Amino acid sequence: MHRHTLNSVNSFLSRWGLPSVARSTLVLSLLVSLTIPAAAQDWIRTGTGLGMERVRLAAADFKASTEDPKNADLLRVFNDTLWNDLDNAGIFDMVSKSFYPTELPGNPPDVRLDAWNAPPPNASMLAFGNLGASGNSMTVQGWLYDVKNAASPQVLGKQYTDVPTSDAARTIAHKFANEIIFRLGGGIPGIAESRIFFVSSRSGHKEIWGMDYDGANQHQITHLGSISLSPRISPDGSRLAFSSLTKSGWDILLFSMDLNRLVSFPRFGGTNLSPAWSPDGTKLAFSSSRSGDPEIYVADQSGANLKRLTSFKMPDVSPVWNPKTGAQIAWVSGRTELPQIYTMESDGTNVQRMTDQGYAVSPAWSPNGQFLVFSWIRHYGPGAPGAEDLYIMDIASKQWVQLTHDGGRNDFPSWSPDGRHIVFQSSRSGSEQLWTMLADGTNQKQLTFVGSNSQPNWSWK
Amino acid sequence: MPAQIPRVPIWPAKMHGGKVKQQRMKWITLMFALGAILFLGACHKKAAPPPPPPPPPPPAPTASLTANPNTIEKGQSTTLSWETSNATDVSIDGVGAVQATGSQQVAPADSTTYTLTAKGAGGTQTATARVTVTAPPPPPPPPPSPTDEELFAQNVHDIYFDYDKSDIRADQQGTLQADIDFLKQHPNIHFTVEGHCDERGSTEYNLGLGDNRANSVKSTLVQGGVSAENIKTISYGKEKPFCTESNETCWQQNRRGHFVYQK
Structure with a gap:
């Protein structure tokens, strides 16, 4: 009974990121229909034979198309990046390179479909192409073939030209991976060009940093020399809101990514924390203690039309909008003592308590609007602090599943724009670092290794 | 000087009565005359100018002078004591004429050598006493009147919270009441109350809790x-812990309202 149920939950979870709307609906309806006690679920696992079969994709290393000596380095960056993007996407069963034919194609005439569509590779899809530097230019040609369709195998053919640098090679690989993921992932754009913002103390102060979604290209954005927390990128990627300790206290600050400097935002007085953009980018929700107690407020992006939504003693913090509708806000309230997750309409009405026990904080709302991921010390109590793990909850049914089991404190989840991934902070390695995983808890990977890194926020696209 | 009177028997034992009476009278008269002569002669002798004796040398005066104590701090006094003899005129420099023997308190501003001069028929005798005046020890650093900041640090104590x-x-509540009592007595002191939390739980929630x-x-x-x-507040959540170990003792140290004096 249990095993069956767990497998079912697992298969639902492994499906929801897949293309069809019908499948998503199915996942939700099945989750809702679960009748077992939620507390009985501790583990989910994915494996072969469970749920939807993933597309079996082979990605042959691209070949050099010119004699330029820079090609070797550029190809290594390009091939690694492309492979990681496709592997990270979570929708492919990547065919191991050890199964590939010895002669890899660099152009369509080189492809022998029968060498790919039968065991050992037994691929369904094949990505291949070539890269060549020439003077101050680099050209990449890439194709995606449906190797089971001998009559008309080409699904995709793209050509990119840029300067011959490893950054450009990485960017082109991200773009080509996104094309493949978009075609095979049900029309949901890939995340290979998305970015993650986070807090790092490696400069000696907690500053806001940014990086590519895969952990590459980590760089410092703010240089305030104070304590800056809770970065939240605007939906269009142009502005970064965060909370920083200034001379007047904790204030919400806005950083323009275009101007590369702070732009004005009102100081409201009191402790102002945890800003959150509405999905249309016109409003910010945040916590302010300007009244003497931390409450949730909403203001226009300019800071005007400040409106208070909550009014209970003890902290109300960490609001997040329903990114699908923009009509609801989930947040954390200590009104019943230990903090719990609540939802309400964005005008403050219809307050619903989502968690019923323990210590629940840091909600993140899935892009499709159906799920909350949050950090929970479920069995909190004196002498038995319990683990702090991430959980995913179906909002409609309040059914939940535990996603992390690997020790340490796991907190501050943030969804990738495709809804298939979650980035979070974990202390399991001995220090606070950023990790990613698929939204079913599998494929957990560490992204940062230097200093202390926390509070990741994934860009909206 | 008395004349030697010859020994004559006054009562001759074998004399006849009458004759004896007559002889006795003769003796009395003789004795009387002799006594008068002797007496008068003696008086006459005295009034005569004696040969001039050598004049006896007049005794020399003596003098002693002491100061007790002989070392004083500036501003203190000491007692001069002196004794003289054979002096008719006794004086001490800076004090003036004094009795032949006595004592007096003096309070010299600087080290002084007192000189006593005793003059008499026999001459002049001096005696000295040195009084050393030391600078008073540097005034003991005036008991530093504590600054408001020091008083604040001594009297205002942090408040601890449950998880x-x-x-x-x-x-x-007792600690907080003592804080109130002190702060009401020092209405010029401005200060900040910092809210701190232990390491458990989320950064954002703890900043709210610290607030x-x-x-x-x-x-x-x-x-x-x-x-x-006079009161500012700030929350540090778990950003600035006092103690960084992961145990309840340390966590309790971090769950506090911390007072900071504002200069």
């Missing part, structure tokens, strides 16, 4: 009569 709570615990703690302390202070104008 996930921001209300003032029963065992902290609640700081404001909980502030509102109790204000209710107790401390001016709200």
Whole structure:
């Protein structure tokens, strides 16, 4: 009974990121229909034979198309990046390179479909192409073939030209991976060009940093020399809101990514924390203690039309909008003592308590609007602090599943724009670092290794 | 000088009565005359100018002078004591004429050598006494009047909280009342109440909780009569822990309302 149920939950979870709307609906309806006690679920696992079969994709290393000596380095960056993007996407069963034919194609005439569509590779899809530097230019040609369709195998053919640098090679690989993921992932754009913002103390102060979604290209954005927390990128990627300790206290600050400097935002007085953009980018929700107690407020992006939504003693913090509708806000309230997750309409009405026990904080709302991921010390109590793990909850049914089991404190989840991934902070390695995983808890990977890194926020696209 | 009177028997034992009576009278007269002569002669002798004797040398005066104590700090006094003899005129420099023997308190401003001069028929005798005046020890550093900041540090104590709570615990109310009493007596002191939390739980929630703690302390202070104008609050959540170990002792140290003097 249990095993069956767990497998079912697992298969639902492994499906929801897949293309069809019908499948998503199915996942939700099945989750809702679960009748077992939620507390009985501790583990989910994915494996072969469970749920939807993933597309079996082979990605042959691209070949050099010119004699330029820079090609070797550029190809290594390009091939690694492309492979990681496709592997990270979570929708492919990547065919191991050890199964590939010895002669890899660099152009369509080189492809022998029968060498790919039968065991050992037994691929369904094949990505291949070539890269060549020439003077101050680099050209990449890439194709995606449906190797089971001998009559008309080409699904995709793209050509990119840029300067011959490893950054450009990485960017082109991200773009080509996104094309493949978009075609095979049900029309949901890939995340290979998305970015993650986070807090790092490696400069000696907690500053806001940014990086590519895969952990590459980590760089410092703010240089305030104070304590800056809770970065939240605007939906269009142009502005970064965060909370920083200034001379007047904790204030919400806005950083323009275009101007590369702070732009004005009102100081409201009191402790102002945890800003959150509405999905249309016109409003910010945040916590302010300007009244003497931390409450949730909403203001226009300019800071005007400040409106208070909550009014209970003890902290109300960490609001997040329903990114699908923009009509609801989930947040954390200590009104019943230990903090719990609540939802309400964005005008403050219809307050619903989502968690019923323990210590629940840091909600993140899935892009499709159906799920909350949050950090929970479920069995909190004196002498038995319990683990702090991430959980995913179906909002409609309040059914939940535990996603992390690997020790340490796991907190501050943030969804990738495709809804298939979650980035979070974990202390399991001995220090606070950023990790990613698929939204079913599998494929957990560490992204940062230097200093202390926390509070990741994934860009909206 | 008395003349030697010859020994004559006054009563000759074998004389006849009459004749004896007559002889006795003769003796009395003789004796009388002799006595008068002797007497007169003696007087006459005295009135005569004696040969001039050598004049006896007049005794020399003596003098001693002591100061007790002989070392004093500036501003203190000492006692001069002196004795003289054979002097008719005794004086001490800086003091003036004094009795032949005596004592007197003096308070010289600087080290002084007192000289006593005793003059008499026999001459002049001097005696000295040195009084050393030392500078008073550097005035003991005036008991430093503590600054407001020092008083604040000595008298205002932090308030500790239970896990996930921001209300003032029963065992902290005495401390907080003492804080109130001090702060009301020092209405010029401005200060900040910092709200701190232990490492458990989320960064954002703890910043909210720290804000609640700081404001909980502030509102109790204000209710107790401390001016709200003097109080700033700030939350540090778990950003600036006092103690970084992961145990309850350390966590309790970090769950506090911390007072900071504002210069």
